[in-house]
Amino acid sequence: MTALPTTVSTSRRARPDGIETRGHLLIAALRLFAEKGYTKTSTREIARVAGANIGAISYYFGDKAGLYRAVFTEPLGSPKDDIALYDQPDFTLRQSLQGLFSSMLAPLLQGDLMQQCVRLHFREMVEPTGIWAEEIDNGIVPAHSALVRVLCRHLGVTRADDDLHRLAFSVVGLALHIFVARDVIEAIRPKLLATPAAIEQWTAAMVDFADAMVAREADRRRTTVSLKKKKP
Structure with missing residues (x-):
């Protein structure tokens, strides 16, 4: 099992002009994580597919694990x-x-x-x-x-x-x-x-x-x- 870090940084509040970027990252990450899994999906690839700067992942989600948690929980909710x-x-x-x-x-x-x-x-x-x-x-x-x-x-x-x-x-x-x-x-x-x-x-x-x-x-x-x- 590839365990996610237990001390994942929480995502920052999205800036009004960055909501679209955050959404693109979520959608791109969802597709890639679903197709390839957590381990085989890189943040660089996610950023490229989303058309975003790789630094945006850190800004909005903290890190790869934070992005994965957001992708897993946000669309369907708990x-x-x-x-x-x-x-x-x-x-x-x-x-x-x-x-x-x-x-x-x-x-x-x-x-x-x-x-x-x-x-x-x-x-x-x-x-x-x-x-x-x-x-x-x-x-x-x-x-x-x-x-x-x-x-x-x-x-x-x-x-x-x-x-x-x-x-x-x-x-x-x-x-x-x-x-x-x-x-x-x-x-x-x-x-x-x-x-x-x-x-x-x-x-x-x-x-x-x-x-x-x-x-x-x-x-x-x-x-x-x-x-x-x-x-x-």
Whole structure:
């Protein structure tokens, strides 16, 4: 594993006249890191593709590691940033599911940028630098815990068990499958992802699917309790 330095300089605030340069660096770095990986991508090549001075990388991101972290985290954001969109005590289940899937599918509206982000995540899993493990701990685990809280509230469960965690993973899996299998979906049924309206329609469908999954789990739990009561 090629570990990123743990003392990476934070990026400086972009000057108004440098926002475009910073953006070009991010896009160029995203494509190159996704294609070649962290180790085989040089800052000189990134600057050349971005049409920027190599010193701009140091100015905006600190160093190569800082640029990689920005590329990995900024375009899609962190899952924990969206927790408030679905983990609200006064939300109905469907409101929570709508907030969850709307936030998860929003990156699809970014087109090729999203595809490059997915490829970068795959590359990180094959050639880990440690940033994916950080994202799991700092972003995915809190988001999963929030969804589990939502499910507990609506199922009347005080303590999450293995079945509830399975349900949470299965609910999220509805959306994650699109990112993993987008090439397959576009080969079989491209219109399903062709427009913002199509993505909104898929979001609505996922709310229905997940709602049914939760209802089935509620039925299963009631049946289990009922059978236990009937036993002598």
